[in-house]
Amino acid sequence: MKLIDEKGRLFGKVNVVDLCVVLAVIVAIGVFFVKDNSDKVNTSNANATVTYTVEVKAIRDMSVNALKANIDKPIVENSEDKKNLGVISDISVKTATGYIASKKGELIKSEYPDKYDVTLTIKATGLENEKGVYTESGKQLLIGEYISFIADDVQTSGEVVNIEVK
């Protein structure tokens, strides 16, 4: 029996071109899967409570009020993935301050008339492994990172300043 017959079929059964196409599709899917998952973390066993703090600086009262209306509501990352970042569990607000200098370079603290610094406490289900701390949605949490997020009817960004895992 010929390996490939006159009709181009392997062992008289499968068309060689069809086989190549099937193999190419499998390779393409494999390449996509390997590249897409190379830096992803398996969070299927996420069962820890991750509590982290985000400082949002110098926003106006309309944004403060919109954030307050989102307590106990979920927020998502302002990115293509829209990863779930958890639920806002607490908000504290204080008047934003800045510094001006005297002639000798001494600092004088001054309050902004209509700007506020907001500290958000966010709770999420997640996990900690040897690489870091992740939310269940796969978002790695890093102190010092500015995250941009969307709540129900407000979007803003802030710096992660603290992370606790229990």
Next chain:
Amino acid sequence: MKRNVNIIDVLVIIAVAVIIAAGATILSKPTDEPTYSSTVILEVKEKTSDFCKIPKEGDTLVDYGKKTEIGKIVSIKTKKSSSDLTSIEDGKIVKSEMPDRYDLLLTLELHSLENEPKIGTGLSVQGKTYVCAGHVVEIIDSGEVAK
């Protein structure tokens, strides 16, 4: 025996070859590109005292953008941050120490760098639970890695 070559089949085979070549290119790193190893001092400006307690000597560092391991922290120094502010009295720019703000000076041993770091090169590095960005202010040692 006469064999007919179907033009569609030829095109399909060429397409398959292109897809396989593209996949191989994506998966394999170029081996002829040089990589660099360097020991540098990275200055990270105006961090809080709380943040300064987090990085530790020996921490493995990852490139924040590419998520690939690039080295480790060898030593850490901190100094008070100062900032240029405009004096309200005469409008001149004066240097002022910022309250609870510190500049971190991280000595880093870096490897597998695609580009040789220079003074002024910006780097964003992340440890297990933190990320910080700064500029190289001193090159202690640097060179191309032998292939």
